Amino acid sequence: MHLRRWRKRGEQGLEEYWALVESYRTARGPRQRIVAYLGDLAEAARAGMAHTAREGKAYQPGLFEEVEPEWVQVDTRRLRVEGIRDFGGPWLGLQVLEKLGLDAFLQSVMPTGREEIDWSVMAQVLILGRLCDPASELSLAERVYERTALVDLLGVPVAKINDDRLYRALDKLLPHKEALEQHLTQRLGTLFHLEYDLLLYDVTSVYFEGECARNPEAQRGYSRDHRPDCKQVCVALIVSRGGMPLGYEVFAGNRNDVTTVEEIVESIERKYGAAGRIWAMDRGMASEGNVAFLRENGRRYILGTPKSQLRRFERELLEEGWETIRDGLEVKLCPGPEGEETFILCRSAQRREKEKAMHARFEKRIETGLEKIAQAGRKYKRKPAVIERRIGRLLGQNSRAAGCFKVEVKGKDRAQVVWSKVEAWREWSNLSEGCYLLRSNITNWTASELWETYIQLTEAEAAFRIHKSDLSIRPIWHQKPERVQAHILVCFLAYVLWKALGQLCERAGLGREPRKVLEEISQIRTVDVVLPTKQGLEIRRRCVAEPTKHQAILLAYLGLTLPKQLKVHKM
Numbered sequence: 001m002h003l004r005r006w007r008k009r010g011e012q013g014l015e016e017y018w019a020l021v022e023s024y025r026t027a028r029g030p031r032q033r034i035v036a037y038l039g040d041l042a043e044a045a046r047a048g049m050a051h052t053a054r055e056g057k058a059y060q061p062g063l064f065e066e067v068e069p070e071w072v073q074v075d076t077r078r079l080r081v082e083g084i085r086d087f088g089g090p091w092l093g094l095q096v097l098e099k100l101g102l103d104a105f106l107q108s109v110m111p112t113g114r115e116e117i118d119w120s121v122m123a124q125v126l127i128l129g130r131l132c133d134p135a136s137e138l139s140l141a142e143r144v145y146e147r148t149a150l151v152d153l154l155g156v157p158v159a160k161i162n163d164d165r166l167y168r169a170l171d172k173l174l175p176h177k178e179a180l181e182q183h184l185t186q187r188l189g190t191l192f193h194l195e196y197d198l199l200l201y202d203v204t205s206v207y208f209e210g211e212c213a214r215n216p217e218a219q220r221g222y223s224r225d226h227r228p229d230c231k232q233v234c235v236a237l238i239v240s241r242g243g244m245p246l247g248y249e250v251f252a253g254n255r256n257d258v259t260t261v262e263e264i265v266e267s268i269e270r271k272y273g274a275a276g277r278i279w280a281m282d283r284g285m286a287s288e289g290n291v292a293f294l295r296e297n298g299r300r301y302i303l304g305t306p307k308s309q310l311r312r313f314e315r316e317l318l319e320e321g322w323e324t325i326r327d328g329l330e331v332k333l334c335p336g337p338e339g340e341e342t343f344i345l346c347r348s349a350q351r352r353e354k355e356k357a358m359h360a361r362f363e364k365r366i367e368t369g370l371e372k373i374a375q376a377g378r379k380y381k382r383k384p385a386v387i388e389r390r391i392g393r394l395l396g397q398n399s400r401a402a403g404c405f406k407v408e409v410k411g412k413d414r415a416q417v418v419w420s421k422v423e424a425w426r427e428w429s430n431l432s433e434g435c436y437l438l439r440s441n442i443t444n445w446t447a448s449e450l451w452e453t454y455i456q457l458t459e460a461e462a463a464f465r466i467h468k469s470d471l472s473i474r475p476i477w478h479q480k481p482e483r484v485q486a487h488i489l490v491c492f493l494a495y496v497l498w499k500a501l502g503q504l505c506e507r508a509g510l511g512r513e514p515r516k517v518l519e520e521i522s523q524i525r526t527v528d529v530v531l532p533t534k535q536g537l538e539i540r541r542r543c544v545a546e547p548t549k550h551q552a553i554l555l556a557y558l559g560l561t562l563p564k565q566l567k568v569h570k571m
Contacts, residue, residue: 003038003516005550016549020511026327038509038553073534081527087149087544088524088551089132092517094153095560096497096504097124100187109176121154122169125161130494132522134472137166149526152542152566170486177489181247182271184496188244192503196240198278198453201264201285202460203257206468206488207232209475217481219253225474233476235467235488236260238268242512243459244499247271248492250485257284262293278302278442280457286439295340295441302440302454305343310432313345317431322347323447331447336439344438344450352434359429362401369394370407374417387415404429466498467491470515508557517554524551526566542566 004021018038023030097103106120113119128150129140141163145151151158188194205223207230212218218231225232232253238246249267251260265279274297283304294301310317313334322330328349336343373390376382387409395402404426407419438454445453467473473491478484501514510517524545531539544562547555555562 003511003513003554005520018510018550018553020509036509038557072531072539074539075532075534078532080530082530083526083528083542085147085149085151085526086132086522087526089518089522090128090148090150090153091524091562092501092521092560093128093131093497094124096500097127099191099504100184100496100500102127102184102493105180105183106176109179110172117156117160117165119169119172121156122165123173124154125150125156126166126169126173126490127493127497130471130490131497132518134470134491134494136477137170138163141166149566152526167483170483170490174482174486174489177485178247178271180489180493184493185246185272188496188500188503191500192244192507194240194244196244196246196272196277198241198280198456199246199268200239200243200280200457200460201236201261202282202457202464203234203236203251203260203284204464204468205232205234205253206474206476208479209477210479212479215479215481215484217250217252217484219255221252221254225468230475233484233488234260235464235473236264237460237463238264239460239463241456241459242499242503243463244503245463245492245496248488250488258287258290261285261290265294265299274299276300278453280454282457283307291439300440300442302438302442302450304454304457305437305439307432307436310435310437311428313343313437314428314431316345317347317435325448325451331451333447340441342440342443342445342450344440344447344454345435346438346451347435349434351436355433359401359404359433362398363404365398366394366401366405369398370405370417370419377415377417382415384409384411384415387417391417463495467495470498471495504558508559510554510557517558520551520554523548524562 004019005016007016020035020038021032022035023032103120103124106123107118110119110123125140125145126137129135129144129148132148133140133144135144141161145161146158150156185196189196205221205225207223207225207227208218209230212231215231217233219233220228220231221234223230223232234251234253234255234257236249236251238248240246246268249260249264261281276298277300279294279299279301281301281303283306286303286305291301291303316332316334322332324330330347332345332347334343334345370391373387373394377387391407391409395405395407404421405419406422407417410416410418438450440450442450471491471494473488476484476487478487498514498518501518502512505514505517506512524547526542526544529541529543531541533539543565547562
């Protein structure tokens with residue numbers, strides 16, 4: 001669910017309000033429907049007061065204490081404003097950071113030494129900068145920091161922020177990775193009443209800019225970013241229901257996904273114990289060795305399986321007994337051969353249409369390519385080995401429909417290409433399109449319960465999208481291994497703030513998606529108002545802009561109150 005802003009003309013002119021919109025799937029594709037109208041400012045204010053009352057607070061004070069009024073004569077002709085800075089995003093991020101107790105925790109694990117600026121404060125600069133305006137440390141020091149209100153929120157002058165200090169802050173933060181993961185997992189669970197009974201595990205790749213010659217983990221491998229020309233590392237992320245993060249690990253860029261499972265499971269059990277959790281993983285992790293490992297010590301799992309295993313259930317695909325979960329989606333339970341596992345056949349109408357179109361497209365490409373190769377063989381002298389290599393490349397580039405063709409190369413001096421279509425492949429394709437198979441050692445659940453649990457893996461995929469699009473984890477510009485690890489840690493901590501804000505939005509009835517809320521609140525600015533007085537002095541006040549009606553509605557629902565003024569820190 002997400003927020004959508006609406007405007008319409010009513011009896012009192014232009015009316016503005018928010019609506020909570022839900023996306024859902026149908027046989028004809030995704031659709032949207034309005035779940036609730038969030039009303040106008042008056043309703044939002046009442047909801048905000050109710051929220052703060054539930055929290056046990058009569059009011060929420062501003063960021064700084066208000067000062068006593070001063071009455072002076074001001075020359076309005078020389079009044080001016082200057083120093084406009086971004087305030088809403090950093091301020092909102094800091095509110096979430098403090099709710100998670102991250103400021104106090106960083107201060108406890110990064111004690112004050114001889115440094116001029118506390119490392120715990122510098123770590124907050126890195127995390128809030130990554131959340132609000134993701135950029136490199138150099139860009140944060142030279143461009144981003146001075147145009148935000150972080151100087152007022154954290155009390156660090158612009159002159160004290162430089163790339164060298166930020167790099168050293170990365171070095172100081174990295175040793176506390178495991179402690180941070182454990183603190184945040186406990187804090188998130190307490191704040192939002194989370195149960196970490198389901199662990200979703202997935203792997204992605206993040207590419208580098210540069211050679212990374214001294215980083216042994218920077219290797220070339222299968223690139224999810226479609227950048228095989230760049231070295232990369234693999235990031236393995238563990239999240240729970242709703243995408244709530246537990247931790248992550250970094251592996252070499254050429255590491256196969258299937259080889260990471262044992263290491264990840266043992267790492268999580270070492271940190272949080274070997275409680276009866278359910279592990280959900282996609283088909284890239286589902287080797288027989290990993291299945292045997294997960295069965296040890298009573299671990300429960302729900303795994304995707306390779307497409308090739310569907311052949312074992314050809315008879316079940318043809319039989320009746322499918323259970324409809326929703327429009328266009330059916331599932332069926334199939335007992336495993338030894339009785340220790342349950343297999344779940346899934347059939348999606350939307351996926352069927354997609355796969356059918358893909359097969360048709362690749363089949364047409366192969367047919368067109370074979371015709372060109374055959375024409376070239378009739379027109380020019382071509383050795384059979386050359387023709388066979390061209391055919392091999394063509395089939396390899398269109399492997400999804402390669403099984404549909406039986407190709408022969410005849411002749412010695414002038415090669416001839418003869419091909420025919422395999423009807424058995426087409427029959428199996430028509431039967432299996434839109435179908436996929438899951439396996440689990442949970443034998444007392446229904447097919448719909450197992451499918452609903454497995455489909456939570458989309459939360460891990462969504463977490464990677466947030467890391468890459470909203471938090472700009474890629475490309476990685478660092479070359480040193482420790483700096484690379486620290487960069488990924490900062491992105492992970494910013495993601496934790498993102499998900500915590502999403503939980504706060506859901507609790508306030510604003511949906512689970514915080515992107516629109518953060519985008520809207522980020523438009524609030526601070527401005528320096530300079531008041532020339534009759535006595536010749538200038539009074540400078542750093543004021544927070546009044547929120548718009550839409551911003552006020554969101555703040556009221558969240559139970560947050562903007563400060564009116566900020567203390568002016570020397571630049």
